[in-house]
Amino acid sequence: MAIIPLNVVCPRCFSKNLYRFGKDNEGFQKYQCKQCKRQFAPDNPSFNMRSRRQRKYPDCPACGKSTFLHHDYTYYSNFRCSDKKCNHSFKVPKLINVKLPSSEFKPQNFSFKGMRHPLFIVLCALNYYFCDNSTTRKVAQTLYMVHQVKVSHVTISKWVKRFAPIFKMIADDRLSKINLCDSDEWHFDETYIKISGKDYYLWLALDAETRLVLDFHLSPNRDSNSAHALLANCRRKFGQPRYAVISDRYYAYQQPASLFFPQVEHIRVEDFDDLINNNVLEAFNGQFKAWYKPKRGFNSFESANRIIATYIFFYNFIRPHSSLNGLTPAQVAGIEYSEKERLFWLLVA
Template identity: 50%
Template sequence: MCKLMNNLSCPRCHSHNLYRFGKDKAGKQKYQCRNCKRQFTLEDCSGKKKSLLRGYPRCPVCGYGMYLHHDYEYYSHYTCNSKKCAHSVYVAKPNNIQSASCELIKGKMDFKRMRFPLFLILSALNLYYLNGSSTRRISQFFKVTYNIKVSHVTIASWCKKFAPIFLSIANRLTKNLDLGTSDEWHADETVVFINGEKHYLWLIIDSETRMVLGFNLTASRDASQAFALFKSASKFGCPSAIVTDRLDSYNLAAKTIFNNSKHIKVQSFKDDISNNLIEAFNDTFKDWYKLKRGFKSFESANTLIAMFIFHYNFLRPHYSLNNLTPAQVAGILVDEKAMNNWLLSA
């Protein structure tokens, strides 16, 4: 039975003959006047505007207003007011999404005050990340070739401490890079071990340039980690399609961050579109990773992976790209002389 509200009055006819009439789109209690049939809320009586409804998006299908269906930590779900349309829109909350691990690199920002010359340091890095040599073998190589004694511990520190330099170079070169015209971006995760514990390396790669757009090293595979990965890659644009496996963590992240992209979930190897491209990168990474016999800490693993991906994107020629690097295919026209200038300027 409807309860009579004697302590309120209708804003139109000022009648006290009222009863409850459900709730509005913002969840506020509505009332209806029995005399003039006016529907209103307490905010209408006080003269205040419905501030909660401000800034809501318009329906991209029919142009109607939308209401907040659900509000979650990383995104908001809006639904069209038109019952005939009922289209849904997912809007991300960038400030609430955590940063991917690829954005949390710390270390030395220049090559100054180093005991050994720059060419020796760069040679050690190339041997470590491109050729897969161990630090002990690199130390032996320097002793035999240049008659320079460098401890393998020193070389191991070089491989980690200069990561911010290469990260700043990558950010500067890809500042205006737009890969939104690409047909597909592929995302996947692979297992790595840190101090004997299982962790997951999330990766996203462009199908046309073979460039790794971002990574996220985590201890779990929940949806928040997929949000962080896609947020870090969204600075390069929005592709036509996102290709992933059937992991549920990708669903809401792809629908929210890349709401204009088609989400393709690979079902089997017989599908027309497969995830073999990023699986091939995983094999390349695992060939390098196995020589390390696991990582000792999360910070060192995150740093070493970032350095490996930099060498993969900017310095390693690819047979499938006519012996060009992904950076060159993406339109960052660089040659060997320019690569040397990157590091000398650092």
Template identity: 30%
Template sequence: MPCKYCLSECVRPSGSMKGKKTLKCNDCGKRFTESDSLPKMRVNKHAMVTALSMYFEGLSTRKVSRQLESIYGEKVSQVTVWKWVRKYSILVGEYVKTLSPQIGGRWHHDETVIRCEGQNQWFWECIDEDTRFLVASHLSETRSLKDTVTQFRNALETAKRKPTVLYVDGSNQYDQAFNTVFWSRYKVSRPELVKRIGIRSRETNNMVERLHETVKERTRPMRGFKNQDSAKSILTGYVVNYNFARPHLSLNGKTPAQQAGIEVKGWKALVENATRKEALEPQSQAQERISIAPLQVV
């Protein structure tokens, strides 16, 4: 079997652990037991990625737990499902940052209220019109200039380019942040800020409204987040699911990521790629430390 971490075929037997045969990878150097689960996990890989998918499509941890037993015969507690969701949301969230979606130029931005730690907080979302890719999101306690700047910078970081037009609602809070992040002294590369005002604002802002509805589908049954940490990881997972796993009707069943030129689709591929990235990375950092160490001695 290929390496559980980096998927290399270059593996050799290397003793056993708790009665199970273990293998060692020649490429990434990691050891793992021979089974069909992900590294350091007990449960079958398919059951686990199905759990992630079911959770982000709106099932409660209790229902996911029941489904795993009825489909795969795997007994998994609600707490375990919750731990997987958090762990892999963060891991995959880091991995997708390394991808480069080809995003169009017309972006729509808006924010909505989300309950966290018993109070109302702001969840910011920015969507690209052509690909429906969720370019940036951000959770904050306030709706300040700093938060707006953070959200616009996040969008710039993901798209690696400026929009041609940014659509926002009618309030004036966006101007300064827009100028801070997107202003250019050259008119040709200066994006346009369009404020939707009056009756047309709702109608034209439908795209972001639908997006807010999607996040609420996930958060409503939870009656808000218990703390910032879980809010951040679940919202990261929600964005991943939206961009990379959920087929979009208006895109002929493609995901926004596919429309943006990225073929990686669904939680299985995402979890495998993210695990591989993590397995190959710390080693290079470790090697760096080793090469620096003798100098420190001198």
């Protein structure tokens, strides 16, 4: 009985249960695996060159065998093991920069030139619009009834869009000075709005302890690219929470959560009655929808993006919350300012 060398193993399944299988065309000894039926000639130099040849795709992390490209996305690729018994699926991120979310719009030059009404009236109109569930027509009516000032609803709409970059600059400057890494959980969710009769998706991130809206992203698609944009910007601006990031069971959150928050747990909520749930962000969605529905949608993507950014500024910095003992989320997050300073911020804007 011929003895098979101990260093000869099957290159496919790494089994040593082999038997001799004659010679190949070049006269080298061949072997065949009794388990997977693989034939090979380890002494043949051409076989060694093939075995050392680098594979096109990464090896399977479960069994070490070859893989194939299952799905190719913008920011990552999904591979699957070629062995049907293993059938392991894994994701590999691509080394490319993630695009910024829609909340990072470019600020524009601002001046009071051409404004026919005093700043006090403008700020009153903005407070009526963002702190109440009012339309621009109702705000114009309120200004006339309370302040005896006639303003067109079109003018109020222009004020909302015109002041959005200023409020964004104030928010970015204040939020860059706080530390939210001590928070236990960050929540992520998405909801839909109407822009020119079409569905768009508003992606939101919120801190559980302070109720502070960390960031948002407005997108026409509900896909992984939008989730990557939101989570990557939250990591860049605020770091990561101590324990967990929480989302629903939508698949788009899986890869960006593991990529940008590798040291914390990603909890995917299954039911509203779970001990750990996404109700904090769902409550914000309810407030936003109550404010949004009287508007009956937006006319353009740019105006919707600016109006939502200003609404989030009023939510974070201006409007006090009863669940936070009459404080704003920004004050709970560590930004100290008095009532006079809060009004002064509006005047500076």
